[in-house]
Amino acid sequence: MTGPTFLGRVGSVAGATISVRQAESVASGIAIIAGRSYRVAQVGSFVRIPQGYHDLYGVISEVGAQATPDTLVDARQRGESWMTVQLVGEIVETSFERGISQYPGINDEVHLVTEDDLGRIYGAEHTGQIAIGRLAGAESIPVQIDLDRLVTRHSAVLGSTGSGKSTTIASLLRSICQASGGKHCSSSRILLLDIHGEYGDALKSVAEVFRVNPSEDEQPLHVPYWALDTLTLLDFLMGPLSENAYTGVLDKIQAAKLSVADGVAGVDVNALTVSTPLPFSLKQLWFELIDPEYKTWADKERTQRAIDEEGDAEALKAPKYQPPGAGSALPDQNQTGVLGIRRQLAQMRSRLLDRQYDFMLHPGDWEPDLAGKPSKDLPDLLQSWFGHNKPITVLDLSGVPSQVLVRLIGGILNITYEALFWGRSLPEGGRARPELVVMEEAHRYLGKDGDNPARDMVQRIVKEGRKFGVGAMIVSQRPSEIDETILSQCGTLMALRLSNSADQAKVKAALPDSLSGLVDTLPVLRTGEAIIMGEAARLPIRCRINLPRAGERPNSEDPRVSEAWARPRGDEDYERLAAAWRSQDPKWGQEPKMEDS
Known part of the structure; x- marks a missing residue:
């Protein structure tokens, strides 16, 4: 008796890629096992191949005619169904390990992976693992990623506009800060370069926000020119x-x-x-x-x-x-x-x-007098960015002129890297307290052409940063426009919905050929759903990212046109509009919001 999870038998083995002949008793669609429903033979689903005392696990990458082995093309006429499976890991005794120590044999049984199996793979949350969402095919199973590998081996979050990219970043950073109630990451240090000013309100409870035109609960952004290259x-x-x-x-x-x-x-x-x-x-x-x-x-x-x-x-x-x-x-x-x-x-x-340009050329207390003496020096700047009591530092660059943005980001990254590099043996340095640098809208300043100080610094970070405690997270809606060297060094990819074929090709290049079927699902991912693969993920998985609570989401939603146009017009003051433009401050003239008591 093969049991309710039986899918078929191994028909051929070619390295880590196997072809599975689907059993005639398996109907496509949904199977009910122990009161739970499972999608059967879906691209991206997991399968289990028992091997005596341990089990092999794989991911279905193709189903149907394209999955039929070339040597058995006549099987199409016999009505047999085939699946292509990419082997990814195994459970020996009780622990899951990536990679395989042996291959399956012809006619070995192939089974559907149940929630109990997935629980064995992902295990309970422990130090070094953070829960960021739920498996798309089994939402009772939390998805956990390895924090050490996420930071030190670098990562990229890629997705088209409207795919939930900003919400994913906000959720991911909160998950890090609040892992096990914050006990595991009480000394975390994250620097977020916020190009559009989306994250200040969303992360203010766990972040110190620096802004060119600060609100009452924000700090003024100063990047002293003398600390730049x-x-x-x-x-x-x-x-x-x-x-x-x-x-x-x-x-x-x-x-x-x-x-x-x-x-x-x-x-x-x-x-x-x-x-x-x-x-x-x-x-x-x-x-x-x-x-x-x-x-x-x-x-x-x-x-x-x-x-x-x-x-x-x-x-x-x-x-x-x-x-x-x-x-x-x-x-x-x-x-x-x-x-x-x-x-x-x-x-x-x-x-x-x-x-x-005052934030850089006239940086407040960091501007020297004519003799070269400022009120505050480099230690005060490093303390304000990296030494405060909150785990995240948000540098809101939305008020920075575009013509200086690339140079400024290059300068900020230079200050960050040089300080943590040279202080690597100190308690404040990068090895004792590693830093994760999150770069939003990276395609705007990490392009391939021309003299680019920001790109040069990021290349240095992704090549050398892991040794000295500086990790990079690249966030972009156009991965095809990002420098090849930078993207190739990102050990973990989180790919949300991507519609452009050139962008999909960037993700596909990071996967084995046999898993290309996973990338083919990128255009149809739901908002807030991602394919996670690489160093930080135990398996390439399709994940529903946890949504932050209301009030903790980035200000990146599209305007509701139908509602806005149907609403009666109120009093309009274009003097105020012009003043906001001239002051480079979108909140100009607005009363500060009262905090809930």
Whole structure:
């Protein structure tokens, strides 16, 4: 007697791929076993192949005519049904292990996997495993993933617009923070780069939120320019420079950093470079660079300046000199320290005066005075981002101008990686307290072409970060637009609904050929449903992600057009609309919401 779970027998074995001849007694559709219903012979379902003292487990990847072995094509005329199964693991005694130690034999029985079997595979929740959802085919079974492998081997969450990607991220991060009541992850450290400002409200109970225009319960976002990569900063401030000018500007910056280096912990003045994260004044730098460009001398010995009006570095006001005389006539044009960068200095001044860059170029207490001394230094910045009492740090970049976004993200990642890398042996470093960096809308700044500081930093993190406690989670609706190196290093993939064939191909490339049938289900996944595969998942599974509670979901829902257009128009104030635009703050003029008592 084969029992109610019997599906068929092994017909052929080719490595980890087997063909199964479906039993005539098995009807397609649903089987009722012990009062529970199971889908029979569905792509993505699990099967069990008993092997004496242990069981092999596999995933159905194809069903029907395409699954018929090539050597048995005449079986179609005999009316036999076939399934292709990819072997993925085995249970020896009581524990499940990926990979197989032996292969099935011809005519071995193949059985439907019941909830009891799945319970043996996934086991009870324990340290290192977090529950993130339910199996799509057996919703009483929780899906658990390995937190260690999720972080250290990197991951990607991929899905088209409207597939539930943002809700999945919010749910996943909450699951990490609240694993076993938060006891297992009380020291978790997660940095979320929020491009559209969706997560501040959804995660505020477990996150410290930094925003360009903060609300009452948020912190101001400051990314000090002097903590960024100096070469990237100069490119943003000045644009292209000749080699001679480039060297001259860097010499000025190094001298400015050297002047404040004395007594700073960890700084060796003999090994200081322009990349050492020390404060310096951009206003003073601009002033020292612009003065030689316009300076004239009132005497041939060049001892007296032909000055009409003194400049002011703090106000970014250039000095006014008398124009040089014609030929050999006085005043004499200055020849010392001239780099020929008047246009670049004009651009630099324009950047410094542009209020939309204040979070970076005028970073509050982190902005140095003209002598290079800020009220707060690098330790205060690292403490504010990584040392607070909440497990998540949300950097809301929705108010950041698009033209600086790539450079800024590159800078943030550089600060994060360098701090945790060099502090890897310390209690605050990456090995003692690893960091997961979650990058939303990654296709916007991790593209394949051109000079890209953000992409370069992420490549470094995914290649080297696991050794030093820095993990990456790439979140995107267009995986086909993301740099190949980055995506190939993501050990775990969570693929939600994907409609574009190029995006599906990216996911398919990460799977064995025999599991391609799983990828073929991507266009028909339900909202909030994902195929999870790779290092953190025991098996490639189709999972319904747990929904966060109402009030804890990201602000990413589409407008309800029919309701909005049917609603009577209220009072409209376009002065307020213009003010919100000019202030770059969507909450401008709104009364803060009262918290429920």
